[in-house]
Amino acid sequence: TLYLLDSDREDNDPIDRWLTAHLYGGNQETRIAQEVVLGIGGVRALTALGIQPSVYHLNEGHAAFCTLEISRQEIERTNKSFYDIEADVRQRCVFTTHTPVPAGHDVFSPDLIDSFFAHYWPQLRLSREQFLALGARRLGDPWEPFGMTVLALRMCRTSNGVSELHGRVSRQMWTVMYPNRSEDNVPIGYITNGVHAPTWTAPLIAELYSQYLGSDWKTRAVDPKMWEKVDDIPNQELWWRHQILKERLIAHTRHKVKKAREARGEEYERIQATDTLLDPQALTIGFARRFSPYKRGHLLLRDTERALRIFGNTDRPVQIIFAGKAHPADEEGKRIIQRLMEWCKHPALTNRVAFIEDYDIYTAQKLVQGVDVWLNNPRRPLEASGTSGQKVCFNGGINCSVLDGWWCEGYQADANGKGINGWAIGEDAHTSDQELQDRIDSESLYQLLEEEITPLYYNQDANGIPHGWIQMMKASIKTNAPLFNTDRMIADYVSQVYVPEISVTVPPILAKVLV
Numbered sequence: 001t002l003y004l005l006d007s008d009r010e011d012n013d014p015i016d017r018w019l020t021a022h023l024y025g026g027n028q029e030t031r032i033a034q035e036v037v038l039g040i041g042g043v044r045a046l047t048a049l050g051i052q053p054s055v056y057h058l059n060e061g062h063a064a065f066c067t068l069e070i071s072r073q074e075i076e077r078t079n080k081s082f083y084d085i086e087a088d089v090r091q092r093c094v095f096t097t098h099t100p101v102p103a104g105h106d107v108f109s110p111d112l113i114d115s116f117f118a119h120y121w122p123q124l125r126l127s128r129e130q131f132l133a134l135g136a137r138r139l140g141d142p143w144e145p146f147g148m149t150v151l152a153l154r155m156c157r158t159s160n161g162v163s164e165l166h167g168r169v170s171r172q173m174w175t176v177m178y179p180n181r182s183e184d185n186v187p188i189g190y191i192t193n194g195v196h197a198p199t200w201t202a203p204l205i206a207e208l209y210s211q212y213l214g215s216d217w218k219t220r221a222v223d224p225k226m227w228e229k230v231d232d233i234p235n236q237e238l239w240w241r242h243q244i245l246k247e248r249l250i251a252h253t254r255h256k257v258k259k260a261r262e263a264r265g266e267e268y269e270r271i272q273a274t275d276t277l278l279d280p281q282a283l284t285i286g287f288a289r290r291f292s293p294y295k296r297g298h299l300l301l302r303d304t305e306r307a308l309r310i311f312g313n314t315d316r317p318v319q320i321i322f323a324g325k326a327h328p329a330d331e332e333g334k335r336i337i338q339r340l341m342e343w344c345k346h347p348a349l350t351n352r353v354a355f356i357e358d359y360d361i362y363t364a365q366k367l368v369q370g371v372d373v374w375l376n377n378p379r380r381p382l383e384a385s386g387t388s389g390q391k392v393c394f395n396g397g398i399n400c401s402v403l404d405g406w407w408c409e410g411y412q413a414d415a416n417g418k419g420i421n422g423w424a425i426g427e428d429a430h431t432s433d434q435e436l437q438d439r440i441d442s443e444s445l446y447q448l449l450e451e452e453i454t455p456l457y458y459n460q461d462a463n464g465i466p467h468g469w470i471q472m473m474k475a476s477i478k479t480n481a482p483l484f485n486t487d488r489m490i491a492d493y494v495s496q497v498y499v500p501e502i503s504v505t506v507p508p509i510l511a512k513v514l515v
């Protein structure tokens with residue numbers, strides 16, 4: 001059951017009524033107020049509903065104030081001190097951190113904490129200093145801001161990142177809080193994210209799974225043996241269905257781009273041109289995400305001449321569909337989108353490059369179900385997990401990605417370092433020299449497109465069926481589907497985090513079975 005908190009009530013004052021209406025765009029004061037609503041309000045809402053959770057799962061630090069409200073209620077009930085009930089509260093709370101990007105970890109100045117909590121810490125029977133210490137990375141430093149991730153790490157019994165690499169990066173990031181531990185022993189583990197297979201698998205492909213894997217395939221998503229049966233699907237059967245999904249994606253793209261051009265009042269010819277935008281027979285790449293600079297939305301344009309040779313090639317056409325938004329305050333992100341929009345207008349590329357505005361879940365669905373290749377080139381290690389590439393796998397799409405987040409675990413190569421179930425951009429390593437890293441990764445990406453991806457796609461039989469490509473599509477499904485789904489993820493959370501006392505009958509390390 002999902003409960004949504006809404007501050008838009010007549011008995012609230014006008015500013016407070018606005019609090020839950022906007023996710024971003026406020027200042028630090030609106031941010032802390034939102035987090036008070038979520039954390040403290042959230043616990044009070046559950047209490048009012050008569051719900052007593054056995055586990056509170058804090059996703060990201062935003063909800064961390066809930067640990068304080070649970071403490072406050074416990075102190076009220078037992079009449080004990082904070083330090084007497086602290087361990088008890090910790091037993092009921094678990095924490096998942098979701099990003100290594102610093103802006104994703106809210107911190108508040110002691111002044112701001114004063115104005116929101118001066119009446120609250122007495123109820124916890126704490127002094128101001130004791131209260132501030134709960135959110136300070138280093139104890140005894142009066143200038144330390146109050147960190148929500150810090151509070152969550154202190155007050156929760158377990159903490160985890162969302163991929164193996166992200167776990168490692170988080171241990172490194174928070175080692176400052178654990179001066180007596182080596183980095184490897186910082187108590188942050190990992191559970192890799194997964195996606196809900198029935199939601200993201202196109203019905204046309206789900207039909208195939210029902211037929212060849214069994215009508216109960218949706219309830220057996222964690223079974224690698226079941227996914228092996230993907231090999232039984234005839235190549236032409238998988239291919240025509242994939243091609244229809246690609247046609248639907250292209251129809252959706254034309255429609256969205258046309259609407260956007262009309263809305264901007266562009267010339268009639270430009271609007272008409274959308275009717276022939278993109279080609280269902282061409283190799284189609286998708287790139288959709290928030291346009292944060294670390295996602296490097298324009299990495300492909302680093303060498304514009306080379307990009308032009310790839311995307312302007314008329315013998316073996318390659319096309320790409322971009323979609324995404326930038327954070328309203330992110331000027332650099334907006335400039336990246338501007339550059340891509342300009343690139344779409346290049347005379348040689350007008351039918352080969354498209355940008356879909358207003359990226360939403362509907363466009364995401366069309367994209368992940370219809371592309372041949374899903375491109376992801378973040379600046380490693382800043383993509384904690386990423387999930388869009390997982391959605392693609394269930395539809396037979398193939399990932400071409402930096403070895404960051406989940407792909408670091410998903411990607412498999414043969415003895416010669418050639419990808420079996422997709423492609424890896426760059427190496428299983430990174431440098432802090434951004435310029436150098438961009439050069440290495442863009443070079444690797446161009447090379448993959450020129451020497452591996454395009455030739456494999458265009459190696460087609462007399463009926464236009466690319467058997468080598470389809471073999472890789474099947475590998476993408478077989479190796480990734482049993483691992484990167486929500487059934488495996490939830491089973492991991494149950495057995496490793498929520499109720500470690502009981503064991504769940506799901507093969508724990510499916511990866512070992514597969515390799």
Ligand SMILES: *Cc1c(COP(=O)(O)O)cnc(C)c1O
Nearest residue numbers: 289359360361364386387388389
């Ligand atoms: C899946 C999805 C995302 C998250 O994708 P990432 O790979 O984590 O960037 C974002 N927006 C929409 C609409 C999605 O469907």
